[in-house]
Amino acid sequence: MKYDxxxxxDDNPTTIFYNTDVAKDFSPESKLLSFQNPIxxxxxxxxxxxxxxxxxxxxxxxxxxxxxxFEMMEELEENNEMFSDIDVLIVxxxxxxxxxxxxxxxxxxVGYIEKPISVEKLKNALQGTx
Amino acid sequence: xFFSSDKPNRLLLRQVKKSFTDGSFDIERFNSxxxxxxxAYNSFDEERLLYQRAEKISSKELEGVNNELQxxxxxxxxxxxxxxxxxxxxxxxxxxxxxxxxxxxEKNNIEMIGQINDQLEVSAHQLTSIVQGFLYLSRGESNxxxxxxxxxxxxxxELIKIETNYLMRGKKISINYKFNIKExxxxxxxxxxxxxxxxxxxxxxxxxxxxxxxxxxxxxxxxYLELSVSDNGIGIDLKNSAKKxxxxxxxxxSTGEKGFGVGLYLIKKIVDRNNGKISLESDLGKxxxxxxxxxxxxxxx
Numbered sequence: 001m002k003y004d005x006x007x008x009x010d011d012n013p014t015t016i017f018y019n020t021d022v023a024k025d026f027s028p029e030s031k032l033l034s035f036q037n038p039i040x041x042x043x044x045x046x047x048x049x050x051x052x053x054x055x056x057x058x059x060x061x062x063x064x065x066x067x068x069x070f071e072m073m074e075e076l077e078e079n080n081e082m083f084s085d086i087d088v089l090i091v092x093x094x095x096x097x098x099x100x101x102x103x104x105x106x107x108x109x110v111g112y113i114e115k116p117i118s119v120e121k122l123k124n125a126l127q128g129t130x
Numbered sequence: 131x132f133f134s135s136d137k138p139n140r141l142l143l144r145q146v147k148k149s150f151t152d153g154s155f156d157i158e159r160f161n162s163x164x165x166x167x168x169x170a171y172n173s174f175d176e177e178r179l180l181y182q183r184a185e186k187i188s189s190k191e192l193e194g195v196n197n198e199l200q201x202x203x204x205x206x207x208x209x210x211x212x213x214x215x216x217x218x219x220x221x222x223x224x225x226x227x228x229x230x231x232x233x234x235x236e237k238n239n240i241e242m243i244g245q246i247n248d249q250l251e252v253s254a255h256q257l258t259s260i261v262q263g264f265l266y267l268s269r270g271e272s273n274x275x276x277x278x279x280x281x282x283x284x285x286x287x288e289l290i291k292i293e294t295n296y297l298m299r300g301k302k303i304s305i306n307y308k309f310n311i312k313e314x315x316x317x318x319x320x321x322x323x324x325x326x327x328x329x330x331x332x333x334x335x336x337x338x339x340x341x342x343x344x345x346x347x348x349x350x351x352x353x354y355l356e357l358s359v360s361d362n363g364i365g366i367d368l369k370n371s372a373k374k375x376x377x378x379x380x381x382x383x384s385t386g387e388k389g390f391g392v393g394l395y396l397i398k399k400i401v402d403r404n405n406g407k408i409s410l411e412s413d414l415g416k417x418x419x420x421x422x423x424x425x426x427x428x429x430x431x
Contacts, residue, residue, distance in 0.1 A: 012219060014249045018226040093218040115219065116226030 004054035008034040010061035056086035332361035360419035
């Protein structure tokens with residue numbers, strides 16, 4: 001599981017600060033990108049993917065009040081076929097069953113982890129993915 | 131009606147006559163007895179109908195009360211869930227940051243330790259303000275509403291600065307204070323909660339590519355206390371979001387940003403409880419102004 005990019009989308013700057021550090025330890029060779037606003041990520045998505053379709057891992061926060069994360073994925077799934085090429089790991093402060101079920105609806109969601117993340121949690125969640 | 135008193139039931143009449151074997155039967159007395167029975171029966175009947183009606187009404191009322199309770203229960207559910215979410219987000223950050231601190235202390239990386247400390251401070255402050263809001267909202271009657279004292283507005287300004295300072299670290303933010311009132315009789319805590327929450331919203335929804343400018347005003351005009359906070363941030367699409375603004379954990383669609391969460395909801399509650407008025411003006415892409423007004427002459431309990 002080598003990723004060219006690890007992309008963090010989370011509305012909390014402190015979480016981005018922390019998750020970035022963990023991601024660096026998890027995969028020092030990956031480039032790191034972070035977005036505090038899902039809309040900015042949607043805007044940048046093409047420019048990340050288009051040059052040479054890098055292998056991407058998206059660490060996506062869904063624990064926003066009305067689950068922006070899922071909406072963002074729906075939008076990407078509908079409008080961008082490249083979205084299915086990236087692995088999505090859902091990062092949430094809750095382990096709500098309903099959220100986990102929702103997450104399995106997306107083919108490229110490879111796992112669901114609870115905050116705070118750690119290198120071990122990332123490794124465990126990504127076991128079996130190539 | 132049990133019997134007609136004008137026309138007593140013949141069968142009954144005969145039976146009754148028969149029982150008076152000594153011939154002492156008196157038709158007059160019998161009729162008045164029948165009338166009495168009739169009255170009693172009629173009033174029973176009325177009562178029965180009344181009970182029936184009452185039963186219907188109360189089941190309707192009960193249904194109403196039940197719906198109301200259901201709504202309140204759903205609200206509390208959302209409230210608790212949202213609060214738990216918020217709190218857990220921050221505690222998760224703190225747990226993570228502490229682990230990070232350990233790592234960088236071992237590496238003796240002073241620069242990172244400093245950054246982590248700043249982030250820890252942010253998380254701790256945010257957690258405190260969430261819990262403060264939670265306490266205010268969960269208490270039917272709050273102490274802070276009643277704690278009216280003489281306030282020195284400079285002191286208030288300093289308190290606001292202390293509580294918003296951590297939000298400004300590492301960002302280009304200028305806050306201009308304009309307090310035209312030196313002393314006032316009000317709840318300092320209320321004013322502080324309102325200003326801190328509004329300023330923190332302004333910072334949260336500031337533009338990424340532009341310096342953030344926030345004007346904070348506290349004015350006394352004609353016995354009205356006017357608070358206002360305006361910014362040059364991303365603004366709110368009021369067409370789509372006006373109704374949701376003061377909702378708990380409501381989300382503003384167009385910006386793609388996380389909704390106001392508890393902040394504006396809390397402020398609205400405080401304003402309502404103190405018979406104030408709140409208004410919000412916003413231009414998408416240009417900024418937002420929130421104004422709050424309290425009547426200073428109003429009697430307080």
